[in-house]
Amino acid sequence: MYDRIRRIPAVALIAGALALMPISGSAQNSAKSSDTASRDRWLHVRVENPDSKDELVRVNIPLDLAEKILPTIDKDNFHNGHIKIDHFDCNGVDFPALLSAVRDAKDGEFVTVQSKEQDVRVAKQGNYFLVHVVDKEKSSKDKDAKPSRVEVRIPMKVVDALFSGKKDEVDLVAGLHALALQGDTELVSVKDHEQTVRVWLDSKNVSD
Amino acid sequence: MILAAKVALAFTGTIAAAGMYTFHDGIAQVQVDDNHGTHVHIWAPAAIVPIAMHVVPKREFHKFPHEAQQAIPILRVLAKELANYPNSEFVEVRDSDTHVRVRMVGSKVVVDVTDPENKVHVACPLAMLQDVVDSLNDLKENDDSDPAGPTV
Numbered sequence: 001m002y003d004r005i006r007r008i009p010a011v012a013l014i015a016g017a018l019a020l021m022p023i024s025g026s027a028q029n030s031a032k033s034s035d036t037a038s039r040d041r042w043l044h045v046r047v048e049n050p051d052s053k054d055e056l057v058r059v060n061i062p063l064d065l066a067e068k069i070l071p072t073i074d075k076d077n078f079h080n081g082h083i084k085i086d087h088f089d090c091n092g093v094d095f096p097a098l099l100s101a102v103r104d105a106k107d108g109e110f111v112t113v114q115s116k117e118q119d120v121r122v123a124k125q126g127n128y129f130l131v132h133v134v135d136k137e138k139s140s141k142d143k144d145a146k147p148s149r150v151e152v153r154i155p156m157k158v159v160d161a162l163f164s165g166k167k168d169e170v171d172l173v174a175g176l177h178a179l180a181l182q183g184d185t186e187l188v189s190v191k192d193h194e195q196t197v198r199v200w201l202d203s204k205n206v207s208d
Numbered sequence: 209m210i211l212a213a214k215v216a217l218a219f220t221g222t223i224a225a226a227g228m229y230t231f232h233d234g235i236a237q238v239q240v241d242d243n244h245g246t247h248v249h250i251w252a253p254a255a256i257v258p259i260a261m262h263v264v265p266k267r268e269f270h271k272f273p274h275e276a277q278q279a280i281p282i283l284r285v286l287a288k289e290l291a292n293y294p295n296s297e298f299v300e301v302r303d304s305d306t307h308v309r310v311r312m313v314g315s316k317v318v319v320d321v322t323d324p325e326n327k328v329h330v331a332c333p334l335a336m337l338q339d340v341v342d343s344l345n346d347l348k349e350n351d352d353s354d355p356a357g358p359t360v
Contacts, residue, residue: 058300065289072281205296 040203041180049195060205063180070173081173082165099163102129103156129154135192148192155182234316234333241327254336261343269347280345287338290317 041063049055070081077084102110102124111122121132135148161178165171179201188199233254240248290312299310306323317337321328 052304054302054304056300056302058297060296060298062293062296065286065293068285068289069282072285074278074281205293 040205042202042205043179044198044200044202044204046198047195051194055195062205063176063201067173067176067180070176081171083170083172085168085170095167096163099160103160124156127156129156129159145193146191149190151189153185153187155179155185158182233335233339235331236333236336237329237331239327239329243325254333254339257336258339258343261340266347269344270351277348280341280348283337283341284345287334287341291315291334 043061043063043066045057045059045061047055047057074080077086105124107123107125109121109123111120113120117135117137119132119134119136121130123130123132131150131152133148133150135150155178158175158178162170162172162175164174182201184200184202186198186200188197190197236250236252236254236257238248238250240246293312294314295312297309297311299308301308307320308322309318309320311318313331315334316331317334318332319328319330
């Protein structure tokens, strides 16, 4: 009888530990899922070949992860999430002042270049900095080829954040942080006869 | 009779505890199959990898290239943060004959590479990755703090 009584706590302890294991696991999972909800900004890169469905590159990066990884990289001009630009020379132009002027300016086109080879358009529209390039060189040689199109659409707050550090540095971490605060948006689109490239931001952990 | 039961209980308890400890980090899995008939399939409890690292002579770690040592801080953050992204696909590259995928499946980092010659599947529990990277980092810090430099 005495032995049985002494055995009960040991058995109960093991049974209790085994019974609690899945509970603690699910508690961890629920904590993780709520944590995941706060880390739901993903940067997606997708490269496809329109002629061949077999060729595909998909990269999905959580912005929060990128923000934490970048400061750990210490290589060449890349230190602590900053890229140092050697021989940063704007020919006397005060770059921060220029950025500030662009930010404060009304929506409109700043640069428009039209030539036989390519059209370039740099504009500001609804707090986005836009660069559109249409390369007509290949299509002029091959009439079947469509012109290559590059469209870059960067939120002004991200541009500000990127150049918020020292004069000759690009602060990538600040840029990513500012990007994470933006809504779903397409950042880069490249379309030519060989491939299409898309870079966009949303809350899905897979690219559609 | 009671003594035999006690011994059996103690033995079973020890085995159960050892088993739970051995497998608490999950199982690391490496599978390599090629077209020449080579099939390497390894399943190892993730907990034994950090233990095995303590057995490896330190001079072997000093043979790591400088670039690999530079990657240790990156891997430390990566191993810690990836736990927040279960069941996520990070990279997929596919062309006519090659397919590469890097993803999280539950608490494991899974890398799959398929090409015409080989099929490789690696599944590594994050806990194991964290333990390994922490061990490497400790070695690196000991070296950095040692004025005599690495003991090669």
